[in-house]
Amino acid sequence: MLLIDQISKVWIKTHLALGDSYPVFGDWFYINFVENNGMAWGMTFGGEWGKLFLSLFRIVAIGGIGYYLYTLIKNNHSRILITSISLVLAGAFGNIIDSLFYGLIFEASGPFHVAQAFPVDGGYASIFHGKVVDMLYFPLIEGHYPEWFPFVGDDYFVFFRPVFNIADSSITIGVLLLIIFQKRLFGTTVDTQSSEEEESLKEETQEEIAPDTAE
Numbered sequence: 001m002l003l004i005d006q007i008s009k010v011w012i013k014t015h016l017a018l019g020d021s022y023p024v025f026g027d028w029f030y031i032n033f034v035e036n037n038g039m040a041w042g043m044t045f046g047g048e049w050g051k052l053f054l055s056l057f058r059i060v061a062i063g064g065i066g067y068y069l070y071t072l073i074k075n076n077h078s079r080i081l082i083t084s085i086s087l088v089l090a091g092a093f094g095n096i097i098d099s100l101f102y103g104l105i106f107e108a109s110g111p112f113h114v115a116q117a118f119p120v121d122g123g124y125a126s127i128f129h130g131k132v133v134d135m136l137y138f139p140l141i142e143g144h145y146p147e148w149f150p151f152v153g154d155d156y157f158v159f160f161r162p163v164f165n166i167a168d169s170s171i172t173i174g175v176l177l178l179i180i181f182q183k184r185l186f187g188t189t190v191d192t193q194s195s196e197e198e199e200s201l202k203e204e205t206q207e208e209i210a211p212d213t214a215e
Contacts (some may be wrong), residue, residue, distance in 0.1 A: 142159075
């Protein structure tokens with residue numbers, strides 16, 4: 001997933017101008033090149049310092065996820081759990097690569113300018129300040145809200161509007177697997193602990209009753 005993510009981003013960055021959009025399947029799937037300067041859905045906070053904090057936070061989070069994955073593999077946990085966490089890790093790592101290095105190795109993309117890799121004058125930003133490349137756009141449903149809808153009546157809407165990348169998809173699939181198989185992955189552990197607690201309580205009760213019975 002990480003390899004596919006990076007290959008697709010490098011190709012998009014070096015072959016399309018910012019804002020270029022091409023249909024893949026009809027009107028419901030497009031390759032649409034945009035860049036994300038901040039968090040999910042393009043949100044930003046705190047300017048350059050906020051961008052730096054976000055990048056550092058992602059690195060710490062990746063370290064935590066990586067260590068958790070290592071313990072899962074070491075203890076021979078469920079393959080579904082290992083796969084889910086691996087997908088989340090691959091996606092998080094894919095996006096942090098953009099933030100860390102893309103500003104150093106690429107020119108700035110523009111509406112009529114295709115960026116080059118390793119430009120002579122250097123990249124468009126310093127380390128930790130690169131932009132995340134997004135390109136997958138699925139406008140599955142388009143139309144207008146009913147006029148009686150509060151606040152947005154008769155406004156135009158698109159579902160699904162956000163543009164994302166392979167790394168985002170990897171994280172989403174990993175989280176969905178955790179949700180779908182949560183009972184299989186975590187329910188057994190909880191049930192076992194509950195059974196052990198009940199068994200321990202029964203033994204304590206029997207020990208308290210036993211002397212009275214003997215008398």
